Amino acid sequence: MNIYDISRTLHCKTPTWPGDTPFSYSLNWTKEETGSVNVGRIEMSVHTATHIDAPYHFDEKGAKVDQLDLSVFMGRAIVVDVSRLKELNRVSLEALLKGQEKKRVLFKTNAWEDEEVFPEGIPSLKLDAITLLKELSVPLIGVDLPSVDQLESKDLEVHHLLHETNISILEGIDLRNVDEGEYQLVALPLKIEGADGSPVRAVLVKE
Numbered sequence: 726m727n728i729y730d731i732s733r734t735l736h737c738k739t740p741t742w743p744g745d746t747p748f749s750y751s752l753n754w755t756k757e758e759t760g761s762v763n764v765g766r767i768e769m770s771v772h773t774a775t776h777i778d779a780p781y782h783f784d785e786k787g788a789k790v791d792q793l794d795l796s797v798f799m800g801r802a803i804v805v806d807v808s809r810l811k812e813l814n815r816v817s818l819e820a821l822l823k824g825q826e827k828k829r830v831l832f833k834t835n836a837w838e839d840e841e842v843f844p845e846g847i848p849s850l851k852l853d854a855i856t857l858l859k860e861l862s863v864p865l866i867g868v869d870l871p872s873v874d875q876l877e878s879k880d881l882e883v884h885h886l887l888h889e890t891n892i893s894i895l896e897g898i899d900l901r902n903v904d905e906g907e908y909q910l911v912a913l914p915l916k917i918e919g920a921d922g923s924p925v926r927a928v929l930v931k932e
């Protein structure tokens with residue numbers, strides 16, 4: 726079994742959304758202090774690196790992370806290379822997604838160029854592409870980007886339309902080391918009561 730880790734590393738220099746809480750891990754107690762164990766603590770925004778968005782992130786009435794159906798985050802997925810497409814619209818995606826019903830779709834844009842720096846501009850799906858995803862009954866999409874919307878967007882129309890279409894959102898994956906093709910995805914959120922999102926360890930399994 727081949728396992729591809731498509732998660733970004735969390736460390737103190739992992740880029741965050743501008744102004745958001747930096748990631749930190751430190752030893753709260755050391756083995757020297759306790760005489761038995763090292764005990765770490767973390768602080769982070771749940772939207773750092775590889776994570777999922779719960780609908781509550783952008784919808785006051787939306788489901789929280791601990792209320793999500795986990796089956797969406799495990800199962801058949803395809804990686805599609807869209808790095809050469811001018812626009813992520815229905816027409817350009819139709820050929821790539823033909824016949825791929827019910828699979829999670831992971832978009833490899835390669836547009837986050839420097840993993841140590843938050844990108845300045847990113848591509849995003851045109852709304853007509855979401856109609857295509859709906860017709861294919863896609864349960865989840867993943868992007869190698871910090872957001873499915875434009876970074877400056879305040880109305881988050883892609884987030885909202887995906888949610889209305891019942892398509893879950895995985896952001897910040899790293900697809901540099903995986904080829905196009907079919908895999909099994911596992912990217913489970915933590916059981917954080919009431920949260921608007923969660924970091925995930927995302928992996929692709931090739932059988």
Ligand SMILES: N[C@@H](CC(=O)c1ccccc1NC=O)C(=O)O
Pocket residue numbers: 742745770772778871872873896
């Ligand atoms: N929508 C982005 C996150 C986002 O918008 C955000 C994350 C942290 C701090 C502020 C944010 N947006 C603010 O206006 C995401 O889905 O991860």
Ligand SMILES: [Zn+2]
Pocket residue numbers: 771772776777778871896922
């Ligand atoms: Zn997010």
Ligand SMILES: [Zn+2]
Pocket residue numbers: 778871872873884894896
């Ligand atoms: Zn998001």
